[in-house]
Amino acid sequence: MTDHQHPQGFETIAIHAGQEADPVTGAVVPPIYQVSTYKQDGVGGLRGGYEYSRSANPTRTALEECLAALEGGQRGLAFASGLAAEDTLLRTILKPGDHIVIPNDAYGGTFRLFNKVLTRWGISFDVADTQHPEQVRAAIKPNTKAVWVETPSNPLLGITDIAAVAQVAHAAGALLVVDNTFASPYLQQPLALGADVVVHSTTKYMGGHSDVVGGALVAADAGLGEELAYHQNAMGAVAGPFDSWLVLRGIKTLGVRMDRHSANAEQIVALLRRHPKVTKIYYPGLVEHANHEVAAKQMKAFGGMVSFCVEGGEQAAVEVCNRAKLFTLGESLGGVESLIEHPGRMTHASVAGSLLEVPADLVRVSVGIESADDLVADLAQALD
């Protein structure tokens, strides 16, 4: 590309980083290298370092370079799912006997990975309300090797002060991991605030079109990035070429999509505020939100996720979900289409009865980028 006098803007990086025109054909989009192995020019004579697609694949490399550039890290790595990325990260930075502090409203699958899988391998955890950095400090033990933060959190949209928790973690010699799935690097840059590793479910906003399952890690430090890359290859949960291509395509429009997701969410929140059946709203853009100031400081806008409680308990919440028409009843989030769900019975069923249990009268919406008036009208009829 051209030489630059000033740092590139986010959208420029999203469209160009890792994506030089193809050297052979000039194709402006990285091709899908649907291939497992590569011809060597004599034994060990690799072309561009490629020998086998678990170790590296050019389509995945394009995505990985773009991810690193977007998060401002030294190394990006793409995985078969968000949970595959998490598992690889955790088994790289922790070993039996180690301890990790996790948030009290983590994504259900993340909690299950800690609670049901990693505990069997000798890793212990404590749950803290990471919205209060002093509670993180209180949960740290001599063998704590990492602190895990999800902000905004799922499904209660809790906000954690990344810079403050980075200080707490680093003072104890622990790494800070931030799950940046809900914000995306367009709205929030955890590494710049002191985090050591960013985790993504690229299934969500990064892919953005509900057509791919994927995950990512971005490390601030090249040494840790190298260790993660070693484990990515050794454990093997890599993103395939077509999936990498889909995520890379989604990323090109991440900025414009996040602007519209955030603007549409504001309209939905305005409806919820004036609706008599809504008893509580979880949205970091509200001044009443306990950590609104922190969100305003560390996020560019407040994103497209909104949760709320309705009068009438669990049954009423389930009925709102069932009555919605334009909001599709379904799990997941972050796609162009709006989704609605009942976390207690759907995405967060796996945390029922645990410290992470969510309110029974809670409804979560992933506000898409359809015409805002249509979304407001649909949710209004579902609530009435």
Ligand SMILES: *Cc1c(COP(=O)(O)O)cnc(C)c1O
């Ligand atoms: C979906 C999600 C994950 C897990 O990602 P998968 O791609 O489903 O494996 C992790 N964290 C958050 C915040 C999520 O929303």
